[in-house]
Amino acid sequence: MADMDLKLRKVDIDFSDAKVHWNPDCPEFSHVFNAFSVGAPCIEPFLIKVMRQVNEQLPESASPRLRRDIELFNSQEGRHYRMHMKFNTVLHDAGYDTRESEAALKGDYKRFLDEKGLKFCLAYAEGFETLGPVLSGFFFDRSPALMERWDDASIFLWLWHVAEEYEHRHVVNSVYKLLYDDDYWYRLYGLAYCLGHLFHFVLRESNRMVKQDLATGRVKGRVRTRLRFGRSLAGLFAYAQPRIVFVAGRPSYDPAKLPPLTQAMFILDETSKRYGILEPT
Numbered sequence: 001m002a003d004m005d006l007k008l009r010k011v012d013i014d015f016s017d018a019k020v021h022w023n024p025d026c027p028e029f030s031h032v033f034n035a036f037s038v039g040a041p042c043i044e045p046f047l048i049k050v051m052r053q054v055n056e057q058l059p060e061s062a063s064p065r066l067r068r069d070i071e072l073f074n075s076q077e078g079r080h081y082r083m084h085m086k087f088n089t090v091l092h093d094a095g096y097d098t099r100e101s102e103a104a105l106k107g108d109y110k111r112f113l114d115e116k117g118l119k120f121c122l123a124y125a126e127g128f129e130t131l132g133p134v135l136s137g138f139f140f141d142r143s144p145a146l147m148e149r150w151d152d153a154s155i156f157l158w159l160w161h162v163a164e165e166y167e168h169r170h171v172v173n174s175v176y177k178l179l180y181d182d183d184y185w186y187r188l189y190g191l192a193y194c195l196g197h198l199f200h201f202v203l204r205e206s207n208r209m210v211k212q213d214l215a216t217g218r219v220k221g222r223v224r225t226r227l228r229f230g231r232s233l234a235g236l237f238a239y240a241q242p243r244i245v246f247v248a249g250r251p252s253y254d255p256a257k258l259p260p261l262t263q264a265m266f267i268l269d270e271t272s273k274r275y276g277i278l279e280p281t
């Protein structure tokens with residue numbers, strides 16, 4: 001499939017004018033994803049370490065294409081988390097102190113790698129990658145106000161990130177199927193574990209940011225703020241839940257078969273034009 005030719009785009013976003021409240025309609029929606037952004041420099045290096053271990057375990061029969069996809073997957077994730085680290089300094093400069101929770105999340109991933117074994121880590125990574133196409137759909141289909149402002153640094157960070165998540169959606173799934181004979185129930189366990197672990201982090205951190213906005217007067221109106229926060233979370237859950245349960249939760253789930261997303265391809269093309277592509281050696 002043409003859209004699945006992974007590319008390493010040399011993205012380096014200038015966040016000097018970036019906004020913390022980048023969703024013009026809803027500061028609390030921004031915080032739900034700002035919390036994800038805080039988690040990105042923890043989880044994405046974990047994915048890379050897992051895929052490096054996987055590389056050493058691949059059977060001789062693994063195709064050169066899959067090996068190349070793993071390499072490009074790691075390079076894309078490397079760019080993602082470095083750009084999120086850069087954006088996260090905007091959050092720190094605006095007074096949101098996330099260092100402790102970031103360190104705790106990093107500690108969780110270190111423990112997974114040290115103690116829980118490759119099958120668990122890969123199933124967790126597969127669960128996380130299941131979110132990629134779901135979040136892509138959420139941004140591209142359900143958030144038209146953001147698409148209109150796709151060029152704003154903070155919005156672009158997310159649109160580019162989820163578009164590349166869509167592009168590499170098949171990689172971890174293919175590897176999991178190959179190494180663990182498509183163990184369905186364990187894949188569901190990894191998915192459920194990852195979602196529980198990650199959403200707990202996102203809920204706690206976004207709630208902290210929303211509370212801080214109210215305490216500092218950056219956002220006014222406690223009831224309206226809480227309602228908007230609740231609506232943002234409910235909108236995301238309402239979109240994600242059926243797609244996770246009825247699509248990704250099926251034994252036949254194969255992300256490679258999800259159809260290309262026109263708007264994601266638009267963002268990827270624009271990104272390639274603007275930043276250029278690093279050709280594989």
Ligand SMILES: [Fe+2]
Nearest residue numbers: 044077080165
């Ligand atoms: Fe990523």
Ligand SMILES: [Fe+2]
Nearest residue numbers: 077129132165
């Ligand atoms: Fe990814």
